[in-house]
Amino acid sequence: MNASLPPSAPLQSRLAIPRSFLALALVSALLGSTTPSPLYGLYQALWGFPSVTLSALYAVYAFGVLLSLAAFGRLSDRLPDRRLLLLPALAVVGLGALIFGFAGDLQALFLGRLLAGLGTGALTGSANAALMDFDNLDRQRRAASLASLAFTGGAALGPVLSSAALYLDFWPRSSPFLLIAALALLAGLGLVFGNWPRPAKTPASSDRPAARQPLAQAMGSLWPAFAMLCAVLVLGWAVGSLFIALGTTMLASLLPAGALAAAGLIVAAFQIAAGATQFLCRRMPAGQAIRVGCALLAASWAGCALSLAYGQAWGFCLFTLLTGVGYGASFVGAMGRLAAIAPAQHRGSLSSLFYVSGYLGSALSILGIGALVDAIGLLPAMQGLAVCVVLATLAILWRGRF
Incomplete structure (x- = not known):
């Protein structure tokens, strides 16, 4: 699987191709996380399931991860080569997309989402660790910004694809997922034939099995800092997952009937704002990005709740964009700080633990919110969440040492 590399080529240029296909792999996986969002209302209308089932469709993806x-x-x-995990993960992502895209009942939807989550979970930690390896090889610091942009780019493009398919009536339940499967296949081919560097990991003596430190010992006093980074991720992803699962429903409640395709674009707007912010904040000190992002998350989500209360669609859209800015700044800050503190021999493990915290927090929160919406209604549930987000932000800013 290792392609030989011309020794005369600059290392940075030689790593551009594998970096690009790693980013494409992340994009294909993250497309699967948000592409169904504008379609959930369609499925709910067709099959008549409650809001808690709708949120469970997102949660089963998170639990799969x-x-x-x-x-x-x-x-x-x-x-010996991270592609031994990346390639099967891409295959599972593609299979999950095909099952979801051609689902004929609720059970098939859940199976497709579960497989998408399993593939994404296997992919994300390993792909991020590989990007960090490349940073070590060419002395660049691109892993955090590239991974963040791939995450938000894929997540933003997903709702655009399905909303466009809905608007054009272009096989909306299947065509977006065929594209996801095709991109996963292309990424896999690129990883096999795209001049992957040899060795795939940093050839440091500390990476030899005999010299490996246990993770707990390697991290030492850095565990509290890592825990705070996980708290930042949980806060951002709890709000982000709410937009992915229920954003279309929230905006549709403020728009005229039949505006499902337009309402679905709110998820893309959130992710585009987050992605643009990550690009702009990539050189900002990680601690500053975290503090600004968390504060903006809390303030703007409170604005979203007020807009829902007063029936202001324009206000909800504006505060959604600001929430995306806060999410993007806090995420890129947390990613940058993680890259700085992660020991080289445990990058994959720490990246996986980092994402475990984010997905677990988002899955549990979205299940709770879905049940709460069914029990007390959409508006009271969103107001209660706004209070929780503000309190969590205050706790992070008070206790964090970024």
């Missing part, structure tokens, strides 16, 4: 991260989180650091 968690299962995969728990099973394969450390495996990437022990394999």
